[in-house]
Amino acid sequence: MPTAMDIYKLLPKKNCGECKFPTCLAFAMQLANQKVALEACPYVSPEAKAALEESGAPPIRLVTIGTGELAVKIGDETQLFRHDKTFYHPTMLGFVADDADGLDAMKASIAAAQSMSFERVGQMVRVDSVALRHSTGRPEDFLEAVKTAAGGKLPMVLMAEDPKVMGDAVAVCADKRPLLYRATPQSIDSMIALAKACCFPLVLGGASNLDELAQMADKAKKAGVSDLVLEPAASNASSMLENLTIVRRAAVKKKFRPLGFPTISVLGNSESDLMKAALGVMKYSSIVLLRDVPREFLFPLMALRQNIFTDPQVPIQVKAGLYTIGEPTEESPVLFTTNFSLTYFTVRADVEKSKVPVWLLVVDTDGQSVMTAFAAGKLTPESVAKSVETEKVKEKSKRNAIVIPGMVSRMSGKLNELTGLKIVVGPRESSGLPKMLKSIGP
Amino acid sequence: MAFESPKERYPGRIREVVVGATRDQGGTRRARAVAGGSSGLQFHRFDAEMPNRPLVAMDVIDTVRVVPEHLLSSIGPVVKEPVEWAKKVDREWGADICVLKLQSANPEEENRSVEECVSLVTEVIKSTTIPLIVYGCGFEEKDSKLMEAVSNAGKGERLFLGMAEEKAFKSVAAASMSNGHGIVAFSNLDINLAKQMNILLLDFGVKPENILMDPLMAALGMGLEYSYSVIERLRLAALMGDSVLQMPIICDCSCAWAAPEALEEDSARGKPEIRGVFWEAITAYAAVVAGADAVIMRHPQAVSKLKASIADLRGGA
Ligand code: B12
Ligand code: SF4
Numbered sequence: 001m002p003t004a005m006d007i008y009k010l011l012p013k014k015n016c017g018e019c020k021f022p023t024c025l026a027f028a029m030q031l032a033n034q035k036v037a038l039e040a041c042p043y044v045s046p047e048a049k050a051a052l053e054e055s056g057a058p059p060i061r062l063v064t065i066g067t068g069e070l071a072v073k074i075g076d077e078t079q080l081f082r083h084d085k086t087f088y089h090p091t092m093l094g095f096v097a098d099d100a101d102g103l104d105a106m107k108a109s110i111a112a113a114q115s116m117s118f119e120r121v122g123q124m125v126r127v128d129s130v131a132l133r134h135s136t137g138r139p140e141d142f143l144e145a146v147k148t149a150a151g152g153k154l155p156m157v158l159m160a161e162d163p164k165v166m167g168d169a170v171a172v173c174a175d176k177r178p179l180l181y182r183a184t185p186q187s188i189d190s191m192i193a194l195a196k197a198c199c200f201p202l203v204l205g206g207a208s209n210l211d212e213l214a215q216m217a218d219k220a221k222k223a224g225v226s227d228l229v230l231e232p233a234a235s236n237a238s239s240m241l242e243n244l245t246i247v248r249r250a251a252v253k254k255k256f257r258p259l260g261f262p263t264i265s266v267l268g269n270s271e272s273d274l275m276k277a278a279l280g281v282m283k284y285s286s287i288v289l290l291r292d293v294p295r296e297f298l299f300p301l302m303a304l305r306q307n308i309f310t311d312p313q314v315p316i317q318v319k320a321g322l323y324t325i326g327e328p329t330e331e332s333p334v335l336f337t338t339n340f341s342l343t344y345f346t347v348r349a350d351v352e353k354s355k356v357p358v359w360l361l362v363v364d365t366d367g368q369s370v371m372t373a374f375a376a377g378k379l380t381p382e383s384v385a386k387s388v389e390t391e392k393v394k395e396k397s398k399r400n401a402i403v404i405p406g407m408v409s410r411m412s413g414k415l416n417e418l419t420g421l422k423i424v425v426g427p428r429e430s431s432g433l434p435k436m437l438k439s440i441g442p
Numbered sequence: 443m444a445f446e447s448p449k450e451r452y453p454g455r456i457r458e459v460v461v462g463a464t465r466d467q468g469g470t471r472r473a474r475a476v477a478g479g480s481s482g483l484q485f486h487r488f489d490a491e492m493p494n495r496p497l498v499a500m501d502v503i504d505t506v507r508v509v510p511e512h513l514l515s516s517i518g519p520v521v522k523e524p525v526e527w528a529k530k531v532d533r534e535w536g537a538d539i540c541v542l543k544l545q546s547a548n549p550e551e552e553n554r555s556v557e558e559c560v561s562l563v564t565e566v567i568k569s570t571t572i573p574l575i576v577y578g579c580g581f582e583e584k585d586s587k588l589m590e591a592v593s594n595a596g597k598g599e600r601l602f603l604g605m606a607e608e609k610a611f612k613s614v615a616a617a618s619m620s621n622g623h624g625i626v627a628f629s630n631l632d633i634n635l636a637k638q639m640n641i642l643l644l645d646f647g648v649k650p651e652n653i654l655m656d657p658l659m660a661a662l663g664m665g666l667e668y669s670y671s672v673i674e675r676l677r678l679a680a681l682m683g684d685s686v687l688q689m690p691i692i693c694d695c696s697c698a699w700a701a702p703e704a705l706e707e708d709s710a711r712g713k714p715e716i717r718g719v720f721w722e723a724i725t726a727y728a729a730v731v732a733g734a735d736a737v738i739m740r741h742p743q744a745v746s747k748l749k750a751s752i753a754d755l756r757g758g759a
Contacts, residue, residue, distance in 0.1 A: 081678075083671040118710065120663075120703075211445040238757035242488045249448045256445065275751040278724050282670075282731050296712030300662055300720045303703065304728065307667040342664070346702060369665075431702060 002055040004032040010048040011041065018042060059251045060260050063201050063227050063286075065092065065129065065179045066155025072128050074229075074286040075262035080252055083312055089262075090309040091280060092287045093301070094129035094157055096266070097145055099137025106132065106145040109292045114152050116298060121316055121341040125302040131157035131181070131289050134165050146172050157181050157289065163190035170198050179203060179287075181264070182231060188216055195225045203264055205231030210246060214258035221258075228261045229287065237276050240265060244284040262286030269293045274301075281305045316341040317367030322391040323348075326357030333440060334393055335403040335426065335433075336361040336384055340369045347430040354434035359397050363387045370405045381414035388419050403440075405430075450489045452681035455481040456735065457688050458494070459651055461539055461624065462573020463600040470599065472571035475538045477654065477735040478690030483677060484733045485755045495752055497736035498726075498745055499539035499575065500531040501696050504554075504562055505546040510699050512715050513740065525565050532570040535742040536749065539573045541694075542566055547579040547588055556584075560591045567596060575602040575626065575738075578614070586613030593617040602626055602654060608639055615646050624652040626692060631658045631668050633675050633687075640686050650689060654736065659693035661701040662725045669693070670732045677733035690735035698722035699740060723747040731755075 008028035019040040021027040030036045038044060038052060062076035072092045079085050095116075097109035110130050117126035130149050134142040142160070146169045149156050156178035160166040166180060177200055183191035184206030195202035202225055207213035213230055220228055232243035244263055250256040265280045267273035269291035280288040281304050310316060320339045325348060326332075337347045339362050351358055363384055365373035373379035388394070388402070402421045404412065406428035416423045427436055456478040463469025475497050482490025503509060504524045513521065520526040524542070531537045542563065546554040563576060576592050578585030589603050590613070603618045604626030611627075618625040627643055629636040636657050643653055657676060660669045673691055680687040698704055704721035705714045722744035726737045730752065739745050 081671070081674055082667070083675055210447065214445045236757060237751065237754035238485070238487070241485055241755060245486065246447050246488070249450075250445070254448050258445070271747065272750060272754050274720075275723070275727060275747060275754070278727055279731065279751075279755075282728060294712055294716070295710065296716035297720050299703075299711040299717060300724050303663040304666070304724055307662065308670065310667050312667070312671060429702075 002032065002052065004029040006055065007031050007052060010044070010051055012043040012045070014043060016043070054257065057260075059255055060248075060262060061226065061228070062089075063229060063262050065157075065177065065201060067175065067177050068153060070128065070153045070155060071177070072155050077248070077284075078252060080248060082308065086311040086313070087309050089286065090305050091285055092129055092155075093127050093277075093305070094131045094287065094289045095127055095292050096131040096133050096159070096289050097149075098133040098135055098291075099139075099142040099145065100135045102137065103141040103144055106141065107148055110145065110149050110152070112292045114154055116295070118299060118302065120303060120306060121345050122318065123306065123316070125306060127154075127298070129155040129157055129179075129287075129289075131159055132169070133159035134162070134169075139165050139168070143168055143172060149173075150176055155179070157287075161187060163187055163194055166191070167194055170194065170200065174198065177201075179229060181266075182206065183216065183220070185212065185216065188219065192220050192223045192225050195220075195227075196223060199227075201227035201229060203229045203231050205264075207233070209233070210243060210250075210259065214256070217258040217261065229264050230259065230261050231264045231266065234265060234276075237272070237279055240276060241279060241283055244280070248284045264289070267291075277301055278304055282308055315367035318344045318362060320362050320364035320387065322393065322396065323360040323362055324357070325351050325360055326355070328357040328359050328397070330396070330398040332357045332359055332397055333399060333401070333403055333437065334359040334361060334397045336363055336387070337405060337430075338363055338365040338368060338370055338373050338379060340365065340367050340373075343369050347433070350430040350433045351437065354437040356437040358437070359393065361387055361391060361393060361402070370407050374408050379408065381411045381418055384411070384415055385418035388421070394421075403436075406432075447488075450482065450486070452482060452490065452683075454681045454683040454685070454688060455479070456677075456680055456690055457651060459624065459654055459690050461497075461575065461600065461602055461654075463598060467600070468598040470567070470571070471573050474600070475573045477692070480735075482681065484730060484735075487756070492756075494735075495756055496730045496734060497538040498536075498749055498752075499541050499692075499736055499738045500535060500537035500742075500745060501541040501543055501694075501738050501740055502527045502531060502566070503543045503545055504559070505552060507551075508545060510705060512705055512718060513699065516715060516741065516743075524562060525569050528566045528570050530742075532572045535745055537572060537745065539575055539736070540566070540570055541575040541577065541738050543577045544588065544592075545579050547581075547584050549579075549581055549584050556588050556591050559588055560595050563592050564595050567599060573601075574599065575604065577604045577626075580605070582610040582613070585610075586617075589614050589617035590620075593621045593623055596623065597621045600624065604628065605656065606639065606643060608635065608642065611639070611642060612646065615643055615648050618652065619648060624654065626654050626656050627689070628656045629658065631660070631665075631672050633657075633672055633679065636672075636676060637684075637686055640689060644686070650685075653689045654692045655687075655689045656692050656694065659695055659697055659725065659729055659734075661695070661698040661704070662721055662728070663703050664697070664701045666725060666728055670728055673729065673732035673734060691733060692736040692738065693726070693729040693734040694738040695722060695726040695729055696738055696740040698725040698744075719743045719747070723751075727751055
């Protein structure tokens with residue numbers, strides 16, 4: 001944010017009071033604290049207005065791709081290291097369908113992208129976009145594929161170097177807000193014109209160095225296209241890391257505006273590209289495009305993305321309380337666990353495998369795992385007993401017993417004393433629960 | 443506005459720590475392994491020097507009970523034979539270091555005797571030519587005798603012994619010092635605890651060039667983000683000049699195989715074995731990108747993926 005002095009310099013300095021403040025400086029101070037709106041001064045010049053909006057903007061522009069519930073927001077990051085605060089907008093992952101492979105293969109890739117969604121620790125994770133590329137194939141196939149993809153919900157990336165083909169593609173998905181890939185130093189003028197006409201975000205790439213890329217961004221901005229995505233050169237993982245790091249640093253630390261945009265890494269599906277995708281997730285790619293890649297890789301990649309983009313201050317957690325799995329009755333067993341999402345969902349999945357209905361008491365541990373919470377004193381016989389009390393566990397199940405995680409067998413005696421419940425020490429890993437639950441029966 | 447690429451220079455540097463000793467140095471290893479030495483963030487060669495690439499160690503466990511089924515089949519029958527397993531680590535899978543984990547000494551489980559364990563160590567030393575790290579079973583009383591004997595058996599080899607923990611480090615530290623070995627300093631996902639552990643060892647008389655830090659690697663999906671950030675913070679603190687934290691970082695990424703998601707049966711997530719390999723490779727990749735100077739891994743395919751990525755991150759060098 002600009003300081004009061006920065007703002008003051010740009011005001012008309014008439015001290016006329018029409019803004020309801022006696023002086024321009026007083027008004028500037030209110031503006032800096034975001035207490036008033038710039039519009040209150042009738043005399044600010046358009047240039048000053050633009051300059052102030054610019055200096056108040058986030059270091060990396062927020063860009064939205066797609067429309068509707070699956071639209072993806074990228075950019076608006078403020079940190080180089082997640083521990084300094086957090087990373088806000090997870091890397092958008094997409095599959096590329098290339099017309100070099102023919103229409104059928106393109107349709108298969110589109111379908112693959114659409115079907116790749118998983119539930120993990122209570123969140124839906126998915127391939128969140130589909131990219132259609134015109135390379136050496138027939139433009140008709142490309143357009144047909146664009147139409148097919150436009151029929152789905154996933155945000156799209158249109159990849160064509162020829163402005164004419166791009167224009168035709170834009171026309172088929174005019175209400176989809178696709179990302180246009182890409183303007184190169186050769187095609188920049190016509191691509192800017194196209195992006196300006198449809199108001200879609202545009203990738204800038206093909207520059208020989210970051211200086212040239214910054215100049216391209218400047219040019220696009222001056223022409224009125226500000227929803228930009230940068231593609232710095234990345235011939236190998238080394239240059240990918242270097243360029244993405246420098247772009248992030250320039251934007252965040254130096255507030256260098258021409259590089260203050262989200263970034264994209266376009267990869268294939270070679271062994272090294274798969275690992276580069278993981279690098280992009282960790283080191284500053286806002287978008288990673290891959291060819292149709294194996295599920296065996298995709299799922300861990302998505303887990304990595306979830307991990308890296310978790311807020312370091314707040315573990316992903318669930319609400320504490322008494323949960324049901326299946327339709328438990330008074331005869332069903334009671335188990336307890338913690339409210340760390342990873343713990344809760346792991347236990348839940350294992351219980352579900354047993355097909356035995358249970359009451360699952362989720363104890364509030366500030367989102368910590370069983371052992372972490374136990375070591376930190378956040379999971380104690382007292383806290384469990386209190387939870388048993390408030391959730392009226394003894395009214396729900398008449399078995400008068402509770403199954404506890406094997407790792408905290410040490411709390412058995414005390415917990416029994418506090419609750420009067422019989423303590424059944426469960427397996428150390430919840431994967432042992434199906435076997436155990438089947439043996440103790442409903 | 444002309445663009446000037448913003449570079450970072452740091453006042454500090456990570457120490458170089460040498461594992462293993464060649465014949466010239468009184469040991470029998472064919473080469474030594476050097477960890478650390480960077481004066482910038484890992485792979486940021488546009489900022490600073492990075493003389494040594496991260497080391498890739500592979501573990502050998504002396505009891506199959508802790509090895510998942512899937513690995514038994516993919517690594518092959520050698521997992522039942524630690525000496526054969528170590529030979530493969532050395533000759534076939536291209537590890538820089540072999541980490542021998544003496545878990546069978548655990549008094550609450552197999553409770554193998556110190557003599558038996560040490561004869562295995564001696565055999566592994568004889569049958570391999572890469573530097574070795576040897577871990578005890580984690581039970582202080584047993585490990586104090588075990589590590590002393592291992593230290594003697596490996597005299598001259600410049601082994602690294604582990605693990606030193608806040609509440610149990612004196613006997614391992616003494617064992618490492620008595621024969622010029624090194625030590626692995628364990629701490630629990632906390633930069634202050636890591637520092638505390640190093641201070642305890644330094645006060646005890648261990649030389650800084652004999653310490654590798656293990657800040658606990660949590661596997662992908664199992665709290666990896668905590669480790670990632672702790673490693674980054676440790677590395678930054680060291681580069682900013684905190685000399686007590688300038689020891690190289692070693693991360694045990696074989697923990698990936700204990701993450702239930704790595705190997706669970708779920709056809710929507712593909713074949714468990716292939717997924718498991720990625721699980722370990724990505725865990726280790728995150729460790730080195732965050733700043734680890736050495737990783738410990740288990741699956742040869744995950745190792746080759748990681749090694750290729752490290753080469754790629756060094757510009758193919
Ligand atoms: C990530 C992590 C952290 C994160 C916290 C993550 C979180 N949100 O909880 C952070 C960095 C904050 C952390 C901190 C600490 N940690 Co910690 N941490 C871990 C780590 C690496 C993974 C934990 C995890 O997420 N496990 C996954 C979940 C799913 O496991 P879980 O909850 O135990 O659930 C399993 C079982 O318990 C069982 N289960 C669960 N519920 C139920 C219910 C029933 C009925 C049954 C039968 C079974 C069952 O099944 C589940 C799946 O197998 C472990 C080491 C490891 N690799 O496990 C150490 C670990 C748990 N931490 C440990 C310690 C000591 C700490 C600290 C006290 C250290 C410190 N720095 O001061 C602090 C305490 C925090 C505080 N002061 O508030 C120790 C615990 C040692 C002990 N034996 O008591 C561990 C084991 C590491 C170690 N080897 O020393 N930690
Ligand atoms: S209205 Fe504008 S010119 Fe007049 S005092 Fe306020 S800020 Fe200054």
